[in-house]
Amino acid sequence: MPTSKAFKQNKVSAKNEIRRRLVLRALLDFGPLSLTDLAKKTGMTLPVVSTIASSLKKSKLVVEGTNGTESQVGRPPSIVMLNAGAGYIVGVDIGRLSTNFVVLDLGTNIVAEARRKSITLGNDIKVLDDLEKEIRNVLSEAKASWDKVLGVGISLPGMVRGKQGLGETYFNFGEKPVTELLSKRLRKPVHLEHDLEAMAFGERWFGAAKDVENAICVNVGWGLGVGIIIDGKVYFGQDGYAGEFGHIQVVKSGELCYCGKRGCLETVASGKAVTRIAKEKLAAGAKSMITETLEVKGDEIDAETVLKAASRGDEFSIEILDEAAKYLGSGIAVLINLLNPAMVIFGGGVFTAAPYLSETARVSAIKHSLVPLSRDVRFVTSSLGSKAGALGAAAYLAEDLFDVERLNPSAYV
Numbered sequence: 001m002p003t004s005k006a007f008k009q010n011k012v013s014a015k016n017e018i019r020r021r022l023v024l025r026a027l028l029d030f031g032p033l034s035l036t037d038l039a040k041k042t043g044m045t046l047p048v049v050s051t052i053a054s055s056l057k058k059s060k061l062v063v064e065g066t067n068g069t070e071s072q073v074g075r076p077p078s079i080v081m082l083n084a085g086a087g088y089i090v091g092v093d094i095g096r097l098s099t100n101f102v103v104l105d106l107g108t109n110i111v112a113e114a115r116r117k118s119i120t121l122g123n124d125i126k127v128l129d130d131l132e133k134e135i136r137n138v139l140s141e142a143k144a145s146w147d148k149v150l151g152v153g154i155s156l157p158g159m160v161r162g163k164q165g166l167g168e169t170y171f172n173f174g175e176k177p178v179t180e181l182l183s184k185r186l187r188k189p190v191h192l193e194h195d196l197e198a199m200a201f202g203e204r205w206f207g208a209a210k211d212v213e214n215a216i217c218v219n220v221g222w223g224l225g226v227g228i229i230i231d232g233k234v235y236f237g238q239d240g241y242a243g244e245f246g247h248i249q250v251v252k253s254g255e256l257c258y259c260g261k262r263g264c265l266e267t268v269a270s271g272k273a274v275t276r277i278a279k280e281k282l283a284a285g286a287k288s289m290i291t292e293t294l295e296v297k298g299d300e301i302d303a304e305t306v307l308k309a310a311s312r313g314d315e316f317s318i319e320i321l322d323e324a325a326k327y328l329g330s331g332i333a334v335l336i337n338l339l340n341p342a343m344v345i346f347g348g349g350v351f352t353a354a355p356y357l358s359e360t361a362r363v364s365a366i367k368h369s370l371v372p373l374s375r376d377v378r379f380v381t382s383s384l385g386s387k388a389g390a391l392g393a394a395a396y397l398a399e400d401l402f403d404v405e406r407l408n409p410s411a412y413v
């Protein structure tokens with residue numbers, strides 16, 4: 001049992017940490033603020049906010065200035081902002097075909113980005129060697145000091161329990177969560193997120209959903225899923241599994257999905273589905289630019305081949321993609337009826353390569369949803385492209401670093 005003096009000290013330092021995080025989080029969410037506005041946003045008094053800001057200034061995490069510029073001599077500084085150069089946040093989105101890295105400064109500016117193919121999605125712990133090496137490489141290429149890294153956010157596909165730091169489908173190394181293992185190696189905080197939620201974070205912070213409170217981020221790549229933004233917040237669900245949109249049944253007694261069910265949306269409207277359908281039809285004798293002009297055959301055919309042929313006008317490929325987009329749209333109609341979003345954002349590899357597919361999906365979504373719910377929905381293609389997940393993983397980590405709830409304030413205050 002702690003002595004009452006030690007307990008008191010503990011209580012005071014916990015209170016200060018909460019106040020410190022409240023100030024940092026407000027600056028992260030709202031940008032530069034005057035001390036008066038900072039007091040309003042955090043619900044603290046002006047003298048308290050002023051003391052916390054001074055201490056954060058000493059530790060160089062915040063700077064003071066006037067309207068975003070350094071203060072002039074003799075003039076009292078009035079604006080407080082995060083010191084962009086004080087630290088870096090790394091976001092890593094590990095995909096099935098490649099891994100995207102971004103490095104953000106504290107002003108959430110991108111200081112580096114990279115795409116690498118060296119990280120294997122699997123459950124061999126040796127992959128952490130490759131991951132650490134690549135993170136250090138990306139930082140060193142950007143001439144960003146390792147000491148200034150505040151943390152690393154990781155996004156993974158498959159089943160992920162982000163809150164516990166556990167990868168289930170991939171990066172499953174037994175009992176110890178991947179975040180614990182990686183954090184120990186890097187000596188930095190590490191957070192894990194499901195790729196669907198990471199994409200939603202990316203869109204909310206940097207993309208189309210910046211000013212939208214309710215949105216659905218549709219991610220069509222090799223697989224298919226959605227990130228959901230409700231009342232301005234990314235929705236995780238009870239265990240962090242929310243968004244497995246690809247595994248709702250759309251074809252009775254349809255194709256067997258890898259999840260064990262039949263006729264999942266993912267079996268007719270994902271990159272994987274498009275590949276399978278193209279292969280089956282070509283094997284049955286269909287004519288296409290894929291085999292004739294591009295001379296790609298059998299197992300060499302993948303979603304990229306179909307997208308490439310479609311971009312050259314191949315009717316066979318266009319029809320397959322069109323059919324997939326129609327199925328997707330009818331699925332989105334269910335989400336529109338259920339969630340009443342203001343925006344649907346199309347992202348992921350398939351839409352990045354063929355943005356015109358969003359029009360087919362949009363028409364199908366409107367056709368199958370209720371008019372009052374769909375008439376004002378804005379349908380857009382993500383402008384972040386393949387960067388959305390890495391940006392989202394970094395943004396989530398930034399929010400988490402300055403999160404108050406994780407400190408369990410009720411235990412102290």
Ligand SMILES: [Zn+2]
Nearest residue numbers: 247257259264
């Ligand atoms: Zn399935």
